[in-house]
Amino acid sequence: MDHLDQSEVVNxxxxxxxxxxxxxxxSVAWEIYEL
Structure with missing residues (x-):
């Protein structure tokens, strides 16, 4: 159980x-598109 919980946290x-x-x-793409 501990190993499964740990891997879930990493995911x-x-x-x-x-x-x-x-x-x-x-956000960067939107800034460029707006310009």
Whole structure:
């Protein structure tokens, strides 16, 4: 159970990083599109 929980936490952190990177890229692309 501990190993499964630990891997789940790692997956959540990875997903959070991907979401933040995606939001950053979209915001930059939107800035360029607006210009």
């Amino acid at each position: 959540n952190r990875y997903l959070l990083c991907v979401v933040r990177m995606t939001q950053f890229i979209l």
